[in-house]
Amino acid sequence: MNIVFIVLLAGGLCALFGLRLLGGVNGARSSGREGGLHEGEVVLNPGPWGRVVCSSVYLEAPAELLEQFPMPNTATYWVLEGFSEVGFRALLVKAGLGGEAVAKLGAPENMRADEGALVVSVPVAELESITPEERAVIYRELAKSERNTYHKDPVFISSGDVGEWFRNSGVRPELEEKIRRLCYPRGDGLAFSDVSALLGYAESDSEARQLFRLCSRTRALIARLRVDAGADHAALREYWSNQFHFRESLPLLDSFLESEAVELDVSHLMPAGGRKLLYSFPTLGTAAGGRLPDCHWTSLNFFSAVPQDLYRDTRMATSKVLESYVRVEGAWRFGDVLMFVEAQTGGALHSCVYLADDLVFTKNGDNLLTPWILVRISDLKQVYFSDRDGTVQAYRRKVDLEPVASGS
Secondary structure: OOOOOOOEOOOOOOOOOOOEEEOOOOOOOOOOOHHHOOOOOEEOOOEOOEEEEEEEEEEOOOHHHHOOOOOOOOOEEEEEEOOOHHHHHHHHHHHOOOHHHHHHHOOHHHEEEEOOEEEEEEOHHHHHHOOHHHHHHHHHHHOOOOOOHHHHOOEEEOOOOHHHHHOOOOOOOHHHHHHHHHOEEEOOEEEEOOHHHHHHOOOOHHHHHHHHHHOOOEEEEEEEEEOOOOOOHHHHHHHHOOOOOOOOOHHHHHHHHHOOOOEEEHHHHOOHHHHHHEOOOOOHHHHOOOOOOOHHHHHHOOOOOOOOHHHHOHHHHHHHHHHHEEEEOOOOOOOOEEEEEEOOOOOEEEEEEEEEOOEEEEEOOOOOOOOEEEEEHHHHHHHHOOOOOEEEEEEEEHHHHOOOOOOO
16 A cells, blocks of 8 residues: 655644735625525535535634733744855845845845754845735745744635735734735735734734734634435435545434524534544643644544544654554545545645535644634645645545444
């Protein structure tokens, strides 16, 4: 069996805040109640899962959790591993900066050597003068260092609409233009990395903390199953019970199908463990074992009545998949584990659990400030494959391939 994700990238791509998906739901939106939809709702493609409707919500880390983290410095520093002063200036030229900008950013007084890296102090005025296209080139290089936390793992605005980030946030309107000028293209969306500069715009300590919390903002989807007249109830029962290998949700689903109700939150069709975690952030207690749950822990524990913390260990997570899963090439189904595999290395950049169409359950990174959410595969592809080639591969539990006794 050719398991290509044997090399799991320890720690994933996510640092303090991890990769957050911001922006509206991809796909066509309703402008009113046409077709029984509310404004902003999107219907997934039809399939054996039935008719699933999604809408967006925004989650922010609890204030008491954020208090456990030190506020970043408001000064901006770039760390370039293995760079000399000459190499840094060459990078600026490659990015398209003019001679005057190169001279100001590359002034000797702005640079110092530190543990094999070049550390550059960036004045706010020079930071703001960089164009989005120039910023994308520079920040692609900065993302190679773990020391550039927010360049390696930026806020990702999948829709390209900065206004979505500020929706109902209570942040001063004039800050939106500041953020817009500091965003840069990444794939089909936008990214934002200048958290330190953002905090520097704050007019008070309380506003700085409000902005810091804003940087934890994560877009999640609420998905609801809607049953129209004439829907195939037998097919729905078979799909959401994973062809009857997962019976936990059947009593509720049967009651729903037999009632006059027309809408059921998809979270109620998930195993109890997933339902408990969904839309929540980890607690400080979850770090007691030395490592927080990540995407692989989340994926492998989806059907577990008692979560197995052993899967926080990348080596043991790999062993579990080798022993208990097989790769599937056909249609994906509820409960399959999807791996986002980098083409060049064969490493798994991310994993998630398939629900329906391109809707998945996941957690981005082993950190406190990213929650468990529902998100679309198309959004995840923008994040993980924006600057590299890769594929999404499905793996299914061997037990789900075994026949189920009749009469289920």
